[in-house]
Each structure stands twice: as C-alpha cells, then as structure tokens.
Amino acid sequence: MDKIIISPSKYVQGAGTLAKIGDYVKPLGGRPLAIADEVVTGLVGETVTSSFAAAEAKLTMEKFNGECCRDEINRILEIAKSTQADVIVGIGGGKTLDTAKSVAFYSKVPVVVVPTIASTDAPTSALAVIYTPTGEFSEYLMIPTNPNMVIMDTKVIAGAPTRLMVAGMGDALSTYFEARANSISGKPTMAGGASTKAALALAKLCYETLLADGLKAKVAVENNISDKAVENIIEANTLLSGLGFESSGLAAAHAIHNGLTKLEECHHLYHGEKVAFGTLTQLLLENAPMEEIRTVIEFCRSVGLPTNLFDMGVKELDHAKLMEVAEASCAEGETIHNMPFAVTPEMVFAAMLSAHEIGQM
Incomplete structure (x- = not known):
C-alpha cells in the first residue's frame, strides 16, 4: 500500500487576517462568490467587502440559508454560473464551509475556506457532509482535492463562544x-x-x-x-x-x-x-x-x-x-x-x- 499525505494548498492564520482576504484570494480568481449566513455577514461582511474592493476583485456576497443540502448547493451553483464566479469563498461554520466546498467542486473552480470558529478539524479536509433540508444526515461528498486555501482570523475566532x-x-x-x-x-x-x-x-x-x-x-x-x-x-x-x-x-x-x-x-x-x-x-x-x-x-x-x-x-x-x-x-x-x-x-x-x-x- 502506498503512503499518502494530503493537505490544503495554503493555510493562513493570524489576528485580523480577514482584512487581507482580497489579496490572498485574488491569485485564485478575480470574480469571487462568497457565502456566509446572516450572523456571520453582520460580523465580518463589511471587512470582507472592503478587502475585495481594495484588491479590485468583483465580489458577489450571497446569504447562506443555514443547511448544507442539495437544494441549497444547487441554488448557489446557479448563482455561481450567472456571476461567472471563478473562486468560491465560504465564511462561517461547518455547514457553510461544506456548502462552499461542494459548490466549488461542481463548478470546477478553487475554494477558499474561512472558519469563524475552531470547533472541529473539518475545514482542511477533502470532505463535505450533506444533509436533508430538515437537517438529517444524507451523504458524504468525497472531494478529490483539499481546499485551495484555509484562512483563520484568530481575532474573530477568539470572539466566538x-x-x-x-x-x-x-x-x-x-x-x-x-x-x-x-x-x-x-x-x-x-x-x-x-x-x-x-x-x-x-x-x-x-x-x-x-x-x-x-x-x-x-x-x-x-x-x-x-x-x-x-x-x-x-x-x-x-x-x-x-x-x-x-x-x-x-x-x-x-x-x-x-x-x-x-x-x-x-x-x-x-x-x-x-x-x-x-x-x-x-x-x-x-x-x-x-x-x-x-x-x-x-x-x-x-x-x-x-x-x-x-x-x-x-x-x-x-x-x-x-x-x-x-x-x-x-x-x-x-x-x-x-x-x-x-x-x-x-x-x-x-x-x-x-x-x-x-x-x-
């Protein structure tokens, strides 16, 4: 059996790192689609928008509806197509990040994962957990590659419960x-x-x-x-x-x-x-x-x-x-x-x- 080790292409961690997200993501694509739920958008949306604007990237921010299910993945896929997104950015908790991974996989574009909590080790993995619209486990989506980038803003994470x-x-x-x-x-x-x-x-x-x-x-x-x-x-x-x-x-x-x-x-x-x-x-x-x-x-x-x-x-x-x-x-x-x-x-x-x-x- 071959020995194998896998990992994200880049891991970035620091206090206030979200203020530089535009510069970090720009090499991966100039038309990012970022998804975050309402709470996270209220917390970091302005910082993210300003950073992408400074990097001269054409950002689309979309509200994540709360469940990593096929309906939500397909809905965001349509938005990715209509905006010609060339990189997907997920900001928030595990379900948001897994949705971003899934959309990027089906869109065949890079994905950037931005956890706002440090409650599991899933953000770096080549795996998404998909649920039914009512929140019951449905399936695992095994993705061939790990996220292209993981960004951890320790100031944001330290502010979580x-x-x-x-x-x-x-x-x-x-x-x-x-x-x-x-x-x-x-x-x-x-x-x-x-x-x-x-x-x-x-x-x-x-x-x-x-x-x-x-x-x-x-x-x-x-x-x-x-x-x-x-x-x-x-x-x-x-x-x-x-x-x-x-x-x-x-x-x-x-x-x-x-x-x-x-x-x-x-x-x-x-x-x-x-x-x-x-x-x-x-x-x-x-x-x-x-x-x-x-x-x-x-x-x-x-x-x-x-x-x-x-x-x-x-x-x-x-x-x-x-x-x-x-x-x-x-x-x-x-x-x-x-x-x-x-x-x-x-x-x-x-x-x-x-x-x-x-x-x-």
Whole structure:
C-alpha cells in the first residue's frame, strides 16, 4: 500500500487576517462568490467587502440559508454560473464551509475556506457532509482535492463562544490516539493509503499542544482575547488535527461518537464533546496505561470536556441503550475496525462502562 499525505494548498492564520482576504484570494480568481449566513455577514461582511474592493476583485456576497443540502448547493451553483464566479469563498461554520466546498467542486473552480470558529478539524479536509433540508444526515461528498486555501482570523475566532473552541479541543484530542492505533494496524487512512511518519508526527504534536496550551487558551477566550496560547490551539484544532486525522486515520473514538448519537440525552452535545468521551473509551478498549488515561481525564476536566456519561446528560445507566451505542459503534464500515485488533460490541460496552466509572474518580 502506498503512503499518502494530503493537505490544503495554503493555510493562513493570524489576528485580523480577514482584512487581507482580497489579496490572498485574488491569485485564485478575480470574480469571487462568497457565502456566509446572516450572523456571520453582520460580523465580518463589511471587512470582507472592503478587502475585495481594495484588491479590485468583483465580489458577489450571497446569504447562506443555514443547511448544507442539495437544494441549497444547487441554488448557489446557479448563482455561481450567472456571476461567472471563478473562486468560491465560504465564511462561517461547518455547514457553510461544506456548502462552499461542494459548490466549488461542481463548478470546477478553487475554494477558499474561512472558519469563524475552531470547533472541529473539518475545514482542511477533502470532505463535505450533506444533509436533508430538515437537517438529517444524507451523504458524504468525497472531494478529490483539499481546499485551495484555509484562512483563520484568530481575532474573530477568539470572539466566538468558549464552548466551541473547547469542543474543538475534544475533537483534536482523539487525533493522536486514533492515528497511533491506525499506524499499528496499517489500515488505509482517509487519504486513501497508508499513514506517513509526517502525519503521525503532526498528530502527536496536536496532542502535545493541547496539553501545553489548552487551559491557557480557554481562559483567554473566556475574556475574548487572542494570545499565543489561543493561536496555538486554533492551529492544533484545525491544521494539526485536520492533517492528522485525514492522513493518519480514524479509529475507535469517532466510531464511538457515532454510536453515542443513539442516546437522546447526548443530542445537545457538540461533536467534539462526544469525541472526548469516545477517546477515553478507546483508551480503555486498548488497555492503555493508567498514567495516560489519567492525563487525558485531567486535561478534559481542566477545559470542561465530559469524562463520564453523567457529564454528557445521561441520567441513569440503561445497559440496553448502552449496548445499542456499542453495536452502532461496531457497524460495518465504521472506523472502529481500524483498531489493531478485532472489536466487538461487548468490548465497547465494557470499555464505556469502565471509562464512565474511572472518569468519575
């Protein structure tokens, strides 16, 4: 199997970077179509418009209606055709960015991704999640190339709710442990080949950065400021975790997250909050050293991530429901089968209960 690593063509990060977006995007196209929802447009629309005007680019700003679905993709595709857009710019949260990726893919033009939060590692990836118009999961759109550019304005991101950045830390927390499991098993990664030493090193650096700067970044963001720790965590949540998961592989933690969607009590949680408990469960599943498990628990507690099912809103342990979670985690095609040993629902059930108990100690 060939070793493969993939990444965006350019990653730009800094405070106030959106004021320079016109200069960054201009080499990719002179007729950009930018999409953002109403809230984001109110937050950064004037800055973006002024920057493109200064760069003498013919910008079209279009309001994103809130759902990355086929209807919305097709609607914006028509606008891209009528304006002869030669580059698509998505500004906002995950659904806005995935819509921009999809429109650019079907339009066969470059895409620039501009997250306004750092809650997941999806912005750098060659993947879009498409939903139904009512918000139910529909399909994954696998895109042949990563975004042409990712722009992270840390001043904007630092102004977002603290919980979103903390959720991003929960998502990033799994990166190294899933990458490590995948490197041992030798299973194919999201990039379509075997992992590289470079990708594994990025995944490990992601974990080390979380431990070093996670709590400091949380404190800074709670005060709506961006400092060196915030800069480092935004990079860890987005770039290091994004490259790490895509080119090193996913394993049990994300599969357990998917299983946890079966619990109605967990529906209020962000993706990364569920992934954090999935990471702890994976460590129990592989019988990791207690020192490592303790380090993960202490980190989660320090930033406010859940370490047990009660933290996640579960009122009482219903073993039948937990077995449903375990079975869903082990469904055919799930990433849990990238672990370096065969995994059964019974093993996941036991690991979840152990993680829950130890996570309360």
